Amino acid sequence: MPRRALARVSMQCPGFVVDERAVELEVPAAQRDSALAMANQALRAAGLIAGWRDETIPLLDPATGQALATLERAAARFWGSLTLGAHATGWIAGADGRPAALWIARRALSKATDPGLYDNLVGGGVPAGQTPLSTLEREAWEEAGLPRDRWRQLSPGRTIGLERDVPEGLQREWLHSWDIELHPEDEPRNQDGEVESFTLLPVAQALDLAAGREMTVDASLVTLDFALRRGLLPAAEHQALAPRLAALQA
Numbered sequence: 001m002p003r004r005a006l007a008r009v010s011m012q013c014p015g016f017v018v019d020e021r022a023v024e025l026e027v028p029a030a031q032r033d034s035a036l037a038m039a040n041q042a043l044r045a046a047g048l049i050a051g052w053r054d055e056t057i058p059l060l061d062p063a064t065g066q067a068l069a070t071l072e073r074a075a076a077r078f079w080g081s082l083t084l085g086a087h088a089t090g091w092i093a094g095a096d097g098r099p100a101a102l103w104i105a106r107r108a109l110s111k112a113t114d115p116g117l118y119d120n121l122v123g124g125g126v127p128a129g130q131t132p133l134s135t136l137e138r139e140a141w142e143e144a145g146l147p148r149d150r151w152r153q154l155s156p157g158r159t160i161g162l163e164r165d166v167p168e169g170l171q172r173e174w175l176h177s178w179d180i181e182l183h184p185e186d187e188p189r190n191q192d193g194e195v196e197s198f199t200l201l202p203v204a205q206a207l208d209l210a211a212g213r214e215m216t217v218d219a220s221l222v223t224l225d226f227a228l229r230r231g232l233l234p235a236a237e238h239q240a241l242a243p244r245l246a247a248l249q250a
Helices: 003-012 029-045 073-079 132-144 203-211 217-229 235-246
Strands: 016-018 023-025 056-060 067-072 082-093 099-107 122-125 151-166 169-182 195-202
Touching: 023 029, 029 067, 029 073, 056 073, 056 082, 067 073, 073 169, 082 132, 082 217, 099 132, 099 203, 099 217, 122 132, 122 217, 132 169, 132 195, 151 217, 169 217, 195 203, 203 217, 217 235
Parallel strands: 082 169
Antiparallel strands: 016 023, 056 067, 082 099, 082 122, 099 195, 151 169
């Protein structure tokens, strides 16, 4: 985190205290939202926060998940604050009832993060005032044109904890995942311009894609979780990978 820029922000924005170890916000709870908004606008003007969304997300306590304030979504990775994601693996059953193919989305080139990479059927950040499930339902329509009455079955996956360095700062996220079984005749159709295309891939091809670098890290983890829970991997791979993914449970 650029400490010199933060020191300037602390001078412009009352309530922020910057030292060698941490940045502290010392204002009453009712003033947190406005203090963060002022600081984030200053950081944006300094070129340190890009891809501004004009979308508010909760600022969560990483230990408890309790909402402490709200902030601009684009600022989350700069601060390394905890965010929530809602993802769904869309699958089609084969003759034996097991998953035979997965719907894979390709993100639009205009996306602020991971443009052009492959993604799950549904994937989105959870804004302030929504739950992961309500976000999933909204995104299923906006991204794939699939209202709830066209889902054949919805079942929960795991909640996976992701923490990694990214160009914008630190991504710290809890990925809430679900499986959506679709009818064979259902074809996703993007509604909001955030998905370039959808491709229905045999399970083996979808897993190969998730193992490479052309799929987002979030979607790769959710796809792997799906494969492990559904018993789609060879026994040796399942035995090697299951403990590693279980350790990521949030």
